[in-house]
Amino acid sequence: MSKPVSWQIEAEQLWLLYGPSGSGKSRLLKAVADLIEHQGSVSLQQQDMYSISAPQWRRQVMYFPAETAWWLDTVAEHFEQVPTENDLAKVGLQHSILQQHVDQLSSGEKQRLALLRGLQFQPKVLLLDETSANLDPTSTLKVEALLQDYLQQNQAAAIWISHDQAQRERLACPTYCCSIEELYATES
Numbered sequence: 001m002s003k004p005v006s007w008q009i010e011a012e013q014l015w016l017l018y019g020p021s022g023s024g025k026s027r028l029l030k031a032v033a034d035l036i037e038h039q040g041s042v043s044l045q046q047q048d049m050y051s052i053s054a055p056q057w058r059r060q061v062m063y064f065p066a067e068t069a070w071w072l073d074t075v076a077e078h079f080e081q082v083p084t085e086n087d088l089a090k091v092g093l094q095h096s097i098l099q100q101h102v103d104q105l106s107s108g109e110k111q112r113l114a115l116l117r118g119l120q121f122q123p124k125v126l127l128l129d130e131t132s133a134n135l136d137p138t139s140t141l142k143v144e145a146l147l148q149d150y151l152q153q154n155q156a157a158a159i160w161i162s163h164d165q166a167q168r169e170r171l172a173c174p175t176y177c178c179s180i181e182e183l184y185a186t187e188s
Contacts, residue, residue, distance in 0.1 A: 005040075009125070011155040014148065016168045018161070019180035025161045026066075028180070029127040032159070033063035044124060062123035066130040068114035070102040075113060078102075083116050090146050091116065092139045107134040112143060119150060126150075126158040132167065140164075144171060 005028070009015060017025050031038035034049050034057055042049045042061070049057050076082050076098040085095040091112040097105075105113070111134050118126075126147070132140040144167070151158055162168055 009157045009159065011124075011157055012151050013157045014151060014171055015157075015159045016162050016171060017159055017180060018163060018168060023180045025180050026129050029063055029129055029159060029161065032125075033058055033061050033127055035063055059121045060123055061125040061127065062118050062121065063127040064115060064118055064129060064131055066111075066133060068107075068110045070105075070110065073101055074098070075100055075102060075105070078113070079117055079120065081120055083120075087116055090142060092142045108136065108139060111135065112139065115143065115146075122154060124154070124156050126156060126160075128158055128160040130161050130163070133163070140167065 017028075019025055027036065030036045031040055032042050034042070034054055044057075044060055049061070070078060072078055079098075082098060088095055088097065093109065093112060097109065097113070102110070111131060115131060128147070131147075132143050135143060147158065147160075148171070150156060160171070162171075
């Protein structure tokens with residue numbers, strides 16, 4: 001990143017970040033999650049990221065990439081706790097999907113399952129990199145509702161990269177919606 005950024009996010013806040021492809025949005029989220037080398041300082045509830053191990057930090061400040069990772073054969077094998085039928089229904093999926101081979105899943109199904117997989121760790125900050133980009137409108141609304149409920153129930157916060165103008169209007173008040181250019185321009 002070429003310019004320093006100062007940003008404070010409170011519990012239950014959902015920030016939406018947008019800007020042209022290649023403008024640094026994903027790099028910013030990866031730096032906050034300590035997944036790439038960076039020069040910055042990030043803290044969570046007065047705890048600096050460097051004062052705890054990287055795996056502990058990443059469970060609290062979790063990055064949800066646009067392209068999900070799958071390394072075993074079936075969906076269920078990827079979960080520490082298999083999602084309930086109710087959990088799956090919240091994102092528009094059937095319980096039978098747990099027995100499917102991951103190669104049979106659509107990218108939208110993978111995104112929703114990866115979201116459920118990550119939320120099981122109860123992170124305090126969600127770094128959502130185009131989490132609903134591959135979803136149909138109905139599934140998008142379900143994911144948005146799930147995430148809004150999660151933030152409220154867990155006193156968590158989120159930064160969500162979205163190219164969808166309607167989504168930004170639905171989810172964020174103007175105070176919590178900014179372009180990457182505006183973020184770099186602020187001296188807060």
